[in-house]
Amino acid sequence: MATGRTHRPATRSRGIPEATVARLPLYLRALTALSERSVPTVSSEELAAAAGVNSAKLRKDFSYLGSYGTRGVGYDVEYLVYQISRELGLTQDWPVVIVGIGNLGAALANYGGFASRGFRVAALIDADPAMAGKPVAGIPVQHSDDLEKIIQDNGVSIGVIATPAGAAQAVCERLVAAGVTSILNFAPTVLSVPDGVDVRKVDLSIELQILAFHEQRKAGEGAAASDGGVPTAAARNESADQGPDGDMPAVMPA
Numbered sequence: 359m360a361t362g363r364t365h366r367p368a369t370r371s372r373g374i375p376e377a378t379v380a381r382l383p384l385y386l387r388a389l390t391a392l393s394e395r396s397v398p399t400v401s402s403e404e405l406a407a408a409a410g411v412n413s414a415k416l417r418k419d420f421s422y423l424g425s426y427g428t429r430g431v432g433y434d435v436e437y438l439v440y441q442i443s444r445e446l447g448l449t450q451d452w453p454v455v456i457v458g459i460g461n462l463g464a465a466l467a468n469y470g471g472f473a474s475r476g477f478r479v480a481a482l483i484d485a486d487p488a489m490a491g492k493p494v495a496g497i498p499v500q501h502s503d504d505l506e507k508i509i510q511d512n513g514v515s516i517g518v519i520a521t522p523a524g525a526a527q528a529v530c531e532r533l534v535a536a537g538v539t540s541i542l543n544f545a546p547t548v549l550s551v552p553d554g555v556d557v558r559k560v561d562l563s564i565e566l567q568i569l570a571f572h573e574q575r576k577a578g579e580g581a582a583a584s585d586g587g588v589p590t591a592a593a594r595n596e597s598a599d600q601g602p603d604g605d606m607p608a609v610m611p612a
Contacts, residue, residue, distance in 0.1 A: 373422065374422045374423075374445070375422070378418075378419045378422055379446075381409070381411060381415075381419055382419070382442050382445060382446055383446065384409040384410065384411070385405065385409050385416070385419070385438070385442055386439065386442045386443065386446070386448075387409075388405055388408035388409045389405070389435055389438050389439045389442070390439060391408070392405075392408075392435050393435050393436060393439055397435055398434070398435060398436075399431055399432045399433060399434055399435060400432050400433055400435055401432040401433075402416050402417050402420075402427060402432065402433070404432075405432075405433065420433070420438075423441050423442070423445060425437075425438060425441055443476075447476075448475060448476035449476070450476065451476060451478055452476055452477045452478065452515070452516055453478050453479075453480035453512045453513060453514045453515075453516075454472065454477050454478065454479055454480060454514065454516045454517070454518060455479075455480055455481045455482070455483055455505075455508060455509065455512070455514050455516075455517050455518065455533075455538075456479060456481075456482050456483070456517075456518045456520060457483045457484070457502070457505070457517060457518065457519050457520065457521060457529050457533070458483075458484060458519060458520035458521035458522070458525070458529070458544075458545075459482050459483070459484040459489055459494055459499050459520070460484075460520065460521075462520045462544055463482070463484070463494075463518075463520035463521075464494050464495070466518060466520060466544075467479060467482055467494045467495040467497065468494070468495045477516070479495070479497060480508075480512040480514055481497070481500055481508045481512060481514075482494055482495075482497050482498075482499045482500065483499070483500050483501070483502050483504075483505055483508060484499050484500075484501070484502060485501070485502040485521075485525070487501060489501075502529075505529075505532055505533070505536065506532065506535070506536040509533065509536035509537055509538060510536065510537065514536075514537070514538060515537065515538055515539050515540060516538065516540045516541075516542070517533040517538040517540070517541050517542070518541075518542045518544070519533075519541060519542070519543045519544060519545050519549075520544045520545070521545050522545065523545050523546050523547040524547075525545075526543065526545035526547050526549060527547070527549060527550065530543070530549045530550075530551060534551060534552065534555055538555075539554060539555050539556065540555070540556045540557075540558075541555065541556070541557045541558070542557075542558050542560065543557055543558065543559045543560070544560050544561075546561055546563060
């Protein structure tokens, strides 16, 4: 979920739609699992099922990469891993800073998946003087007074914000002023950034609220079925509010 900025056009400079870019990590995760099992090739149907998309959409996505597979054989797993990694920029090292080393920030610092996907945690930053010098995941926490110098010394272009909501915008502005152009925001607030800065927002409470909505809807449908299939007033109103396909978005729009 990108948020808090004037959105760029739906395609990138190489003509790959943003929706396709968002699915590339799903394909890469599925392909990496196949590679670890020494599977040499995979059909579009098998890979689509592993990634949770339909095969026609997968083939269209891969056509943007210039990868069409071989009829009767499928896609070369290792080559696709390389192709997608290159397209996502994962064939180079990306230094990342995490700002806000509370419970969430510390958990992110300890996450082993960053390094395996090309992201190196270059620094941990916190405003609490008592945290300065304390090692988290083997990395000493540095004080936020040094944020600009840390960004410049490490050549950081990606920042992760895990601060309380009230501090997030000020931290964001300092990161951007120091040269950060991509931000992953875990703070429960919308950030305002200038053009040319990308923001991705992760809000676990919003995702839980969406799941609660679906649970409530399922409970309503179950109650209607037990009443002989007559929909409740709430269910009728809900149906009227849905789009032409009756679908609700899986993720809140930015």
